[in-house]
Amino acid sequence: MGAQSDPTGDRPRGERGGFSILAEGRFRFACHPQVPCFNECCADLRLVLTPYDILRMKNRLGMDSGEFLAKYTVPVREGGSPLPMLRLKMEESGRRPCPFVREEGCGIYPDRPGACRLYPLGRGASKAESKGADREFYFLVREDHCKGFEQSRQWTLKEWLEDQGAHTYNEMNRPWMEIVTSRSPRLKNLNPQSLGMFHMASYDLDRFRKFIFTTRFLERFHIPEEEVEQARRDDVVLMLMAMKWLSFALLGEMSLKLRG
Incomplete structure (x- = not known):
């Protein structure tokens, strides 16, 4: 089809x-x-x-x-x-x-x-x-x-x-659809770093996994330990975490909680 x-x-x-x-x-x-x-x-x-x-x-x-x-x-x-x-x-x-x-x-x-x-x-x-x-x-x-x-x-x-x-596909795609169809003015004139961030979190999941476990990502954001451990081996959990991060970083939504 x-x-x-x-x-x-x-x-x-x-x-x-x-x-x-x-x-x-x-x-x-x-x-x-x-x-x-x-x-x-x-x-x-x-x-x-x-x-x-x-x-x-x-x-x-x-x-x-x-x-x-x-x-x-x-x-x-x-x-x-x-x-x-x-x-x-x-x-x-x-x-x-x-x-x-x-x-x-x-x-x-x-x-x-x-x-x-x-x-x-x-x-x-x-x-x-x-x-x-x-x-x-x-x-x-x-x-x-x-x-x-x-x-x-x-x-x-x-x-x-x-x-x-x-x-299942509709539900899994919904968080990403909400980002790419957003009318937020914050999406206008994104710099190359932000566009690269979107590409990595949306499409390059294995690189995103390395990113969250080799940078200060987990020091900056409060994410339940169980979810962190699931993200090490479960791509769906990792993808949904990536969508929360994009909503936070690109749209300014409080989809992730900062530490402190």
């Missing part, structure tokens, strides 16, 4: 097909080897990766985060965000296929990115003007080549999200 949305809610391949906000009700879709267009959507993607996407993929492949970033990602700017994003690097041959697509389907299917899980849905969020909850919405993406909509299987939004295991 392809991916059509990035973390800022933009639609990367808007030149193809169309999309419509998904209202209550059912939609018809199926994707499997018997569908004539199987694997067609897994090429020439503009797939923006989230921290949790990278965490799952690099662990699936048994790679260090820095090694994964060098081999499988390209830096981009998306959706007018001042923050650096990463896209999955496509192969250079032919139709520029995804590096993980195989004749039988996705080679990392259990750990595929969140946007791939959602397809043919895209996910967006509109920031609240006042201090209310941001509005999250989903939309159907219809690409000209896709025959999945001609299949008989029908879904509600809830059924599709559960079937694709999307809820």
Whole structure:
């Protein structure tokens, strides 16, 4: 399955097909080897990766985060965000296929990115003007080549999200989404050091782990000892700690407690 949305809610391949906000009700879709267009959507993607996407993929492949970033990602700017994003690097041959697509389907299917899980849905969020909850919405993406909509299987939004295991990805991505979609003036004109800090904490988890355990990080911030020990070996705990640090450092939120 392809991916059509990035973390800022933009639609990367808007030149193809169309999309419509998904209202209550059912939609018809199926994707499997018997569908004539199987694997067609897994090429020439503009797939923006989230921290949790990278965490799952690099662990699936048994790679260090820095090694994964060098081999499988390209830096981009998306959706007018001042923050650096990463896209999955496509192969250079032919139709520029995804590096993980195989004749039988996705080679990392259990750990595929969140946007791939959602397809043919895209996910967006509109920031609240006042201090209310941001509005999250989903939309159907219809690409000209896709025959999945001609299949008989029908879904509600809830059924599709559960079937694709999307809820965990949505929850894990939420703290990062809140940062990259923030309207805080503090994100304007960030210096290279701050941008590098965002890149490390968002994408290069193994380097971030070295950072917190080899600098004065733990002397500066009061973090429960149990959480510190979990962060030594649990990438999810480490990632969530990184998001708290970014919220503190970039947005000025009291997401971490200073010592003293």
